Amino acid sequence: MSERLRILIAKPGLDGHDRGAKVVARALRDAGMEVIYTGLRQTPEMIVEAALQEDVDAIGLSILSGAHMTLVPRVIEKLRQAGLDNVKVFVGGIIPDEDVPALQELGVAAIFGPGASTQVIAETVLRLTGG
C-alpha cells in the first residue's frame, strides 16, 4: 500500500454529467490524496485496468444513470479477477434506498447520496483506506 493515498474516480455508464465526480475528486485532493480522474463513459474493464496500472487504494464510482445494479457488480467482479480484492469501492450518485443492502452485500464499502457533504465523503474515504 502506498504511503500517499491514491484514489481513482471514475464515471461508468453513458450519462454525461460529471460535475459531482469532479467535486468529489477536488474534495479528496484537498484532503491530501492523489486522485486519478478518468473522465466520462468508462467501461468496467477500463476502470479496473486503470486501477491496476495506477495501484490505487480505492475506487469511487459516480453513477447517475440508474444503471448501478448492472455496473457496480461488473466492476467488483473484474476487480476480483484482476486480484485487486483489497481495493475499496465506494459509490456516489442517485441510489434508491432499496438497492443499498444489495450493493453492500456485493462489497461496496460506502454509498453517498446527492446530499452527502464533501467533508463526510473525504473522512469516510480516509477511514476506509486506513489513512
Place this chain on the structure above:
Amino acid sequence: MAPVLAGDRRALARLISLIEDNGPTARATLSALYPYTGHAHVIGVTGAPGTGKSTLVNELAKACRTRGQTVGIVAVDPTSPFTGGALLGDRVRMQDLAGDPGIFIRSMATRGSLGGLSLATADVVKVLDAAGFAVVIVETVGVGQAEVDIARTAHTTIVVEAPGLGDDVQALKAGLLEIADLLVVNKADRPGAAQTARALEVTLDLGRNSRLDGQWRPPVLQTVALDGRGVNEVLDAAIAHRAYLQESGLWHRRERERAYSDLMRMLERELVERLVERVGAATLERWTEQIAARESDVYTAAQTILAQTEESDHD
C-alpha cells in the same frame, strides 16, 4: 523483480508505488533491474498548460502502436503545496489507449519537486524500460520557462506550443526552447499557427541550441492532435532524432552525462542522510536556532559541522 521483467502489470504497478514512496526494497529492486535498461527510446513531452500535451501523447502512443511498438507512459501533474494532494487528470485525454495490453499508463504527482517532474520519475522510466516497453513517453506538468528536468531524463524532448500564447519575445527567453529537440505547434487549425511557427524558426536562426553542439536543428512541426493530423511526422522526427544521437555519438555522451548526474544525486542523498544521522538532530537544531537568531550563518555552520565530523574521523 522477475514478474516485472516477465510483463506482470500488477507487479509493475506495485513496484512504481514503492519507488514513489522511496522505500529500501525499491532501491534494491532498481539496482537489480538496471542491467535490463537502456533499450527504450525515452521521449519527453513538455510545454505550457493547455497546449495539448496529453492529447499529443495519446496520438503519439497510437502512432507507435500502429508501427508495432509497445509504449509506457508517465504523466506528471502537480501536487498541491498546501494539502499534499493532487488531481491527476491526464488519463481523460488518453481513453483511446484503454484496453491495449501494449500500453501502460501511470499518473504521477510531483510531490514537492519543482522541475516539472517528480523525484521518482527518472526511476519509473527505468522500470518501464526494463519491463520491455520500446518507447517510454514522459509528459511533464504544464510548465513555464524553467522546468527543464525533462531534458535530463529523455533522449528526445518535444516542446509543445500553441498559437496565441506569446509574442516572439517570449520565444527568445532561455529555458524551454533551449531543451527542445523537436518543436511542435499544436492546435495548428487555429489562427496564428503559421506566425507562431515562423517566430520559433527565427529564434532557432538566432542561435544554436546550446545543448546540442552538433548538427541537429530542431524541426518546427505543426499538428492538430485532436484529430491526429501531423502526428506521424512528429514520430518520424523523433525517430530521426534518435538515429542522429546514435550516429553522432551524442547518445553515448548523454548516457554518460545522465549516469554522472544520477551518481552525484545519489551520493548527495546518501551523504546527507548519513551526515544528519551522525551529527544528530539536537546539534542541527542548535545551529538552526543560532542561524535564525543571526548569531551564526549557514556558511559558518556547514563548515564547522563538517570540520567537526572530519576531526572525529581522525580520532
